[in-house]
Amino acid sequence: xxxxxxxxxxxxxxxxxxxxAAYQIEGHRFGGAGSSHWxxxxxxxxxxxxxxxxxxxxxxxxxFEEDLDLVQAGGFDVYxxxxxxxxxxxxxxxxNPEGLAFYDRLVDAIVARGLKPYLTLYHWDxxxxxxxxxxxxxxxxxxxxxxxxxxxIERIGDRVEAVATINEPWxxxxxxxxxxxxxxxxxxxxxxxxxxxxxxxxxxxxxxxxREMGQKNLGIVLNLADNQPATDAPEDAAATRTAxxxxxxxxxxxxxxxxxxxxxxxxxxxxxxxxxxxxxEEIAAPIDWLGINYYTRSLVAAAPDAPWPHATAVExxxxxxxxxxxxxxxGLGTLLARVARDYTGELPLxxxxxxxxxxxxLVDGVCDDPVRLQYFEDHxxxxxxxxxxxxxxxxxxxxxxxxxxxWSFGYEKRFGLVHVDYxxxxxxxxxxxxxxxxxxxxxxxxxxxxx
Numbered sequence: 284x285x286x287x288x289x290x291x292x293x294x295x296x297x298x299x300x301x302x303x304a305a306y307q308i309e310g311h312r313f314g315g316a317g318s319s320h321w322x323x324x325x326x327x328x329x330x331x332x333x334x335x336x337x338x339x340x341x342x343x344x345x346x347f348e349e350d351l352d353l354v355q356a357g358g359f360d361v362y363x364x365x366x367x368x369x370x371x372x373x374x375x376x377x378x379n380p381e382g383l384a385f386y387d388r389l390v391d392a393i394v395a396r397g398l399k400p401y402l403t404l405y406h407w408d409x410x411x412x413x414x415x416x417x418x419x420x421x422x423x424x425x426x427x428x429x430x431x432x433x434x435x436i437e438r439i440g441d442r443v444e445a446v447a448t449i450n451e452p453w454x455x456x457x458x459x460x461x462x463x464x465x466x467x468x469x470x471x472x473x474x475x476x477x478x479x480x481x482x483x484x485x486x487x488x489x490x491x492x493x494r495e496m497g498q499k500n501l502g503i504v505l506n507l508a509d510n511q512p513a514t515d516a517p518e519d520a521a522a523t524r525t526a527x528x529x530x531x532x533x534x535x536x537x538x539x540x541x542x543x544x545x546x547x548x549x550x551x552x553x554x555x556x557x558x559x560x561x562x563x564e565e566i567a568a569p570i571d572w573l574g575i576n577y578y579t580r581s582l583v584a585a586a587p588d589a590p591w592p593h594a595t596a597v598e599x600x601x602x603x604x605x606x607x608x609x610x611x612x613x614g615l616g617t618l619l620a621r622v623a624r625d626y627t628g629e630l631p632l633x634x635x636x637x638x639x640x641x642x643x644x645l646v647d648g649v650c651d652d653p654v655r656l657q658y659f660e661d662h663x664x665x666x667x668x669x670x671x672x673x674x675x676x677x678x679x680x681x682x683x684x685x686x687x688x689x690w691s692f693g694y695e696k697r698f699g700l701v702h703v704d705y706x707x708x709x710x711x712x713x714x715x716x717x718x719x720x721x722x723x724x725x726x727x728x729x730x731x732x733x734x
Contacts, residue, residue: 284653284714286660286722290358292667298399298678299723300361301354301700302636304406304450307687308343308350309367311336311408315381317373318411320418321690324466335693341685342708347389349710353701354684355396357716358723362398363635363680364389365406365450366439368431375410375427383438390439399444401680403504404432404489406450407465407690414467419456419478422556425485432489436498445500446493447574447635448486453506453530455482465691476554480562483537487565494568503538504574504635507531507622509614510581513597518585522594526583529592539626541567550591572677573627574635577615577662579608604658605640605696612661616669623674631677637662638682640689640696643713650702650713659715681719685710 290299306321325336343350354362368375370382393400405428409418418424436446449455459465461475469475486503493501508530512519528547536544541563548555586595601609619632639658643650663679670676686699694705700716703709712720 298360300680301684302363302680305365305367306337306408308341310339310344312338313344315379316370319369319408320414320466332693337688363401365403369410375413401445402443403447428485429488447504448489450504451506452482473554476551483566502572506576513582513584522585523583525592572631574633576636580611580614616665633678636682643697652713656715
């Protein structure tokens with residue numbers, strides 16, 4: 284089975300990439316990395332499936348050459364990766380030369396293979412030393428993130444093609460401080476409100492540092508939700524509006540309108556940092572591109588007897604991935620069209636993560652994943668349609684290159700284009716990887732024959 288499209292069906296400057304994150308693949312015990320709040324969260328019973336952590340993960344720290352060979356072999360243009368704050372600054376403040384040296388080698392290896400390095404500065408691995416002082420609830424973390432930004436860009440900024448400040452601020456703040464489903468695992472509205480603001484302020488301050496340093500092609504990556512009411516009832520529509528305000532409008536309004544949505548501020552305002560309004564201009568500084576991560580839709584029902592936000596997620600009827608997430612490619616089109624129409628206009632947009640977890644197994648050394656292959660096919664066709672409608676889509680990055688540490692789900696959920704045997708660290712490209720390899724081939728004779 285192959286994709287119905289080839290590279291030739293997309294604009295010549297459209298970028299295809301594979302994405303990863305540092306803590307999920309590198310092996311955090313190596314290279315002088317300090318404790319991350321994910322290490323301590325995973326060490327607490329009940330937080331992570333199997334009490335797994337990222338100590339070894341995919342051993343990318345030692346195997347990055349092999350992994351980058353796979354990115355190159357797959358025909359991808361871009362490798363989207365993150366750097367670990369806890370590796371580069373084990374105490375959150377002082378540089379570990381061994382950590383920076385690793386990323387120096389990594390970026391050189393990316394460039395050597397003709398790939399474009401797309402850097403993410405923060406993909407959730409906060410140093411435990413900063414968790415000790417309140418992490419994202421503490422405004423000091425904003426300034427420390429700016430210092431971390433400077434250290435990273437001074438070392439590798441000359442070779443990276445683009446930089447994202449923060450990956451998925453909703454997860455960093457709301458999922459982790461209100462819902463409590465990720466490190467640090469808090470369930471506190473005051474902590475959530477402060478984290479929701481400080482993570483956006485950290486983006487703005489990091490952006491300012493990079494602008495001062497002359498760094499180009501800067502953005503942020505949001506995970507946006509296609510929220511839909513579970514029924515036609517007015518109360519479900521109201522609950523969906525609130526869910527949209529928390530997941531989408533909070534971040535989009537801040538970035539592109541310089542304010543938070545008033546309906547959400549009505550609830551979070553009493554818990555917000557004093558004087559936050561004066562910091563909105565810094566958050567809304569212009570960016571060069573916006574990344575959007577999308578996996579599924581969310582059906583929302585009213586929960587009038589529960590505290591604010593008086594909303595709950597409802598299981599949908601569509602086929603689901605191994606995460607229990609509905610496969611709903613139409614939602615990607617709805618979101619991206621809305622973002623371009625209501626917020627970004629001609630600003631370049633990227634799908635920076637899209638993919639699915641499957642029940643993947645090797646059979647006679649082969650890993651067939653037809654559901655994933657169809658998932659990518661359907662979502663990329665949505666992107667093609669958006670391009671045809673004039674939405675400025677500039678790239679698509681599959682999540683993820685490798686099966687890896689899936690945060691609170693440990694090693695149970697497999698998102699990779701490449702199967703990883705965690706006992707032997709053997710990599711085996713799945714059928715979906717081979718489909719990308721065929722579709723993205725730059726063999727002009729093949730493109731002419733299939734185009």
